[in-house]
Amino acid sequence: MSAIPLEHIQDETAWELPSKGLLGMVCLIVAEIAIFTIFVVAYIYYMGRDVQGPTPREVLEIPYVGTVCLLSSSFFIWLAEHAIEQGRMQAFRLWWAVTFVLGAIFLADTSMEWNKLITHDHFTISTNLFGTTYYSLVGLHASHVILGLLMLGLVLLFSFTGQLRPTHSERVQVLALYWHFVDAVWVVVFTLVYIVSRHGGTR
Amino acid sequence: MSTPTIPVAGGIEGALDRSHAPAPRGTYLDVVHSWIVTVDHKKIGLMYIGYALIFLIVAGIEAMVIRIQLAVPENHFVTPFTYNRMFTMHGTTMVFLVGMPILFGFGNYLLPLMLGVRDMAFPRLNAFSFWISAFAGILLYFSFIGGLGLTGTGSAPDMAWFAYAPLTERAFSPGHNVDYWAVGLLINGIGSIGTAINILVTVFSMRCKGMTLMRIPLLGWIYATVAFLVLVAIGPLTAAQGMLLIDRYLGGHFFDTQAGGSAILWAHFFWIFGHPEVYVLVLPAFGFANEIIPVFSRKAIFGYAAMVGATVGIAFISTSVWAHHMFTIGMTSFGNTFFTLSTMLVSIPTGIKTFNWLATMWGGKIRLATPMLFSIAFLIQWVVAGLTGILLSIAPFDWQLHNSYFVVAHFHYVLVGGILFMIFAAFYYWYPKMTGRMLSERLGMWHFWLMVIGFHLTFDFMHLPGVLGMPRQIYTYEADRGWGTLNMIVSIGSLVQAIAILIFVYNLVHSYFRGEPAGPDPWDAWTLEWSTPSPPPSYNFAIDPVVASRRPLWDLKHPEDPDSAFE
Numbered sequence: 001m002s003a004i005p006l007e008h009i010q011d012e013t014a015w016e017l018p019s020k021g022l023l024g025m026v027c028l029i030v031a032e033i034a035i036f037t038i039f040v041v042a043y044i045y046y047m048g049r050d051v052q053g054p055t056p057r058e059v060l061e062i063p064y065v066g067t068v069c070l071l072s073s074s075f076f077i078w079l080a081e082h083a084i085e086q087g088r089m090q091a092f093r094l095w096w097a098v099t100f101v102l103g104a105i106f107l108a109d110t111s112m113e114w115n116k117l118i119t120h121d122h123f124t125i126s127t128n129l130f131g132t133t134y135y136s137l138v139g140l141h142a143s144h145v146i147l148g149l150l151m152l153g154l155v156l157l158f159s160f161t162g163q164l165r166p167t168h169s170e171r172v173q174v175l176a177l178y179w180h181f182v183d184a185v186w187v188v189v190f191t192l193v194y195i196v197s198r199h200g201g202t203r
Numbered sequence: 204m205s206t207p208t209i210p211v212a213g214g215i216e217g218a219l220d221r222s223h224a225p226a227p228r229g230t231y232l233d234v235v236h237s238w239i240v241t242v243d244h245k246k247i248g249l250m251y252i253g254y255a256l257i258f259l260i261v262a263g264i265e266a267m268v269i270r271i272q273l274a275v276p277e278n279h280f281v282t283p284f285t286y287n288r289m290f291t292m293h294g295t296t297m298v299f300l301v302g303m304p305i306l307f308g309f310g311n312y313l314l315p316l317m318l319g320v321r322d323m324a325f326p327r328l329n330a331f332s333f334w335i336s337a338f339a340g341i342l343l344y345f346s347f348i349g350g351l352g353l354t355g356t357g358s359a360p361d362m363a364w365f366a367y368a369p370l371t372e373r374a375f376s377p378g379h380n381v382d383y384w385a386v387g388l389l390i391n392g393i394g395s396i397g398t399a400i401n402i403l404v405t406v407f408s409m410r411c412k413g414m415t416l417m418r419i420p421l422l423g424w425i426y427a428t429v430a431f432l433v434l435v436a437i438g439p440l441t442a443a444q445g446m447l448l449i450d451r452y453l454g455g456h457f458f459d460t461q462a463g464g465s466a467i468l469w470a471h472f473f474w475i476f477g478h479p480e481v482y483v484l485v486l487p488a489f490g491f492a493n494e495i496i497p498v499f500s501r502k503a504i505f506g507y508a509a510m511v512g513a514t515v516g517i518a519f520i521s522t523s524v525w526a527h528h529m530f531t532i533g534m535t536s537f538g539n540t541f542f543t544l545s546t547m548l549v550s551i552p553t554g555i556k557t558f559n560w561l562a563t564m565w566g567g568k569i570r571l572a573t574p575m576l577f578s579i580a581f582l583i584q585w586v587v588a589g590l591t592g593i594l595l596s597i598a599p600f601d602w603q604l605h606n607s608y609f610v611v612a613h614f615h616y617v618l619v620g621g622i623l624f625m626i627f628a629a630f631y632y633w634y635p636k637m638t639g640r641m642l643s644e645r646l647g648m649w650h651f652w653l654m655v656i657g658f659h660l661t662f663d664f665m666h667l668p669g670v671l672g673m674p675r676q677i678y679t680y681e682a683d684r685g686w687g688t689l690n691m692i693v694s695i696g697s698l699v700q701a702i703a704i705l706i707f708v709y710n711l712v713h714s715y716f717r718g719e720p721a722g723p724d725p726w727d728a729w730t731l732e733w734s735t736p737s738p739p740p741s742y743n744f745a746i747d748p749v750v751a752s753r754r755p756l757w758d759l760k761h762p763e764d765p766d767s768a769f770e
Contacts, residue, residue: 020324020408027400034438051463126454129463
C-alpha cells in the first residue's frame with residue numbers, strides 16, 4: 001500500500017516555500033497601505049473645502065532636512081542589510097546607527113514643525129478641515145516612524161550586546177522592509193501635503 | 204532507477220498515528236490554564252468557535268426581541284431606545300463577533316491539518332489575535348452595563364451597525380455609545396488583521412512536501428483570498444473609526460458637516476469596508492461547500508482551476524462594488540451605472556461556482572447526510588439570495604426599495620440562508636474530527652428541517668412588507684398599513700429557527716458525551732485532516748506527510764486508481 005508510482009516529485013530537495021517573515025511583513029504592509037489610502041483620500045477630498053483658514057500655503061513650510069534624512073535612511077538600511085548578510089557586523093552597526101539617527105532627525109524635524117504650527121500659528125487639529133486632515137495624516141506617518149525607531153533601536157541595542165548575529169539577517173530584512181515602507185509612504189505624504197496642497201489647493 | 208516508486212503515500216501512512224492516547228486530565232485549573240496559554244491552532248480554533256457560538260446565542264436573543272417588538276402593530280414590548288440598541292448590537296455582533304470569529308475558528312482549526320503542517324505560521328500571533336478579539340467583544344458588550352445600567356440597556360451603541368455620520372458626531376451622540384462601538388471594533392480589527400496575516404502566510408509558506416499551489420484543498424485558496432480581503436477591507440474601517448474618534452475626542456472635522464466635513468465620505472469609507480466584508484463572510488461558506496459537496500457526491504470537485512479563478516475574481520470585483528449601498532445618497536448617473544454594472548459582474552464568478560457545485564453533484568452517488576442536506580439547502584437559498592441581489596443592484600429598483608425590509612430580507616438570505624447553513628454543514632462535517640464523536644443524525648434531521656421551515660417562513664415573507672413599503676429599523680407601525688399579518692408570520696418563523704438552533708446546541712453538548720465514536724475518517728473523505736486521529740494530537744502529524752495529488756487520502760485508499768496518475 002505504501003508504494004504508489006510517482007514520477008514528478010522525485011527531486012525532493014526542490015521543495016522551497018517563501019519566507020514566512022517577509023511574507024508576513026508584506027501582508028502587514030498591505031493592511032497599512034489600506035489605512036493610509038483612506039487618510040490620503042480624505043486629505044485630497046477635503047483639500048480647499050475649508051470654510052475658514054489658514055490654508056496650507058499660509059502656514060506650511062517644506063521640511064527639506066527631515067525629508068532628505070528620512071529618504072536617505074532607506075539607502076543606509078539597505079547597506080546595513082547587505083553588511084549583516086555578508087557577516088560584516090562592524091559595518092552593520094555603523095549603517096544601522098546612521099539609519100537610526102537619520103530617522104530621529106526626521107522625527108525631531110516634524111516635532112519642531114508641529115511646535116511652530118501650534119505655538120506660533122495657533123493652528124491645531126480642531127482649527128479647520130485642513131488641520132484635521134493634516135495632523136491626522138502626518139501624525140499617522142509619524143507614529144509609524146516612532147514605532148520603526150523603537151524597533152531599530154532594539155536591534156541596535158542587540159547588535160551591541162552581541163545577541164544579534166549574521167544568522168538573524170532575514171529578521172533584519174523583515175524590519176528593513178517595514179522601514180522602506182515608512183519611507184515610501186513619506187514620498188506620497190510629502191508630495192501631497194507639501195507640494196500639491198501648498199501649490200494647488202486654492203479654491 | 205533502483206526505486207521506481209517513492210514513499211509518497213507511505214509518508215501519509217506513516218502519519219496515521221493511531222496509537223494516540225489522550226493525556227491524563229489535570230485539575231480543573233490546569234485545564235483552564237492550558238487553554239489560556241495555548242498557542243495550538245486547534246485549541247485557538249475551538250476557542251474562536253466557542254466564543255462565536257456564545258455571541259450567536261446573544262445576538263439571536265437580540266433578534267428575538269426585535270421580532271417580538273415587530274410581531275404586532277403599535278407594540279411596546281421594549282422602549283424605542285432599547286429597540287435601537289437591539290438592532291444595532293444584533294448587526295454588529297453577528298458580523299464582528301459571530302461571523303468572523305466562527306470562520307477564523309474553522310480556518311485556524313482546519314488549515315494546518317489540510318495543508319499537512321503542525322501549526323499556523325505564527326502561533327503566538329494567533330493567540331494574541333484571538334485574545335485581543337475576545338477582549339474587544341467583551342468591551343463592546345460591557346456597554347450594556349455602563350451608563351444607565353442593565354434595565355435601560357446602558358450605553359450600548361444605538362446608531363445602526365453602519366453608524367452613519369453625522370449622527371455619530373459628539374453633538375448628536377453625546378454619551379459613550381459611539382465610543383464603545385468605534386473602540387471595540389477598532390481593537391477587534393487588530394485581531395482580524397493579525398489572523399489574516401497568519402492565514403495568508405500559512406497557506407503560502409507552510410505547505411507539506413508536494414502540496415503545490417494547485418494541489419491545496421480549495422478551502423486553502425478560499426481562506427487565503429478571505430485573508431487578503433480582510434487586509435484590504437479592515438484597514439479602511441480602522442481608518443474611518445480613527446477619524447471618528449479624532450472627531451469625537453480631539454475636535455476634528457472629518458464628518459462634521461458644520462465645518463465643511465462630509466457625511467457622505469463616511470458612507471463611502473464604511474462601505475469600502477462593508478462590501479468586501481460580505482465576501483469575507485461568504486467565501487468561507489463557499490469553501491466548506493467545496494469540501495463537503497464532493498465528499499458526499501463521491502466525486503472530485505468539478506473545475507478546480509475555475510473555482511480558484513472564481514474565488515480570486517470575486518475578491519477583486521468585490522472591492523469595486525461598495526457604492527451599491529449608496530444609490531439613494533445622490534451619486535452621479537455615471538457612478539450609479541458603474542456600480543450597477545460592477546455589482547452585476549459579481550454574478551459571473553459566483554455563477555461559475557454554483558454551476559461547478561451542480562456539476563460535481565451531477566452523476567455522483569449522493570449521500571444525504573446532514574452536512575450534505577445543509578449544503579443542498581445552501582445552494583438553493585444562495586441562488587435566490589443572489590437573484591434578489593441582482594434586482595437590488597439596478598439603481599432605479601434600489602431607489603424604490605432602499606432601506607426597506609426587502610433589503611433586510613435579501614441580506615439575511617445571504618447571511619442566514621447562505622452562510623449560516625454552510626456553517627451548520629461544517630459543524631456536522633468536522634465536529635467528529637474536532638471531538639472524536641459524531642453529532643446525532645436524528646437531532647440533526649430535526650435541526651435541519653426546522654431550520655429550513657423557520658428560515659423560509661421568516662425570510663421569504665420578509666420580502667413582502669419591504670415591497671409594501673416597510674422601512675428597516677423602524678420601532679413600530681400603524682395597524683392600517685397591512686403589514687401586521689406578514690410580520691407575525693416572520694416572527695413565528697424566527698421562533699421556529701430559534702428552536703432549531705437550540706436543538707443544534709443541545710446536539711453539540713449531548714454528542715460530546717454520548718455521541719458515537721467517530722474514528723479518524725467517518726465520511727470516507729480525501730483531505731489530509733482525515734488522516735489524523737480524532738481529535739488530532741497536538742502535533743497533528745507524527746511524520747510530515749508528503750502528497751502527490753489534490754486528494755492524498757484517495758491515493759492512499761485507492762492505490763489502483765490514484766489521482767496522482769492524472770495530474
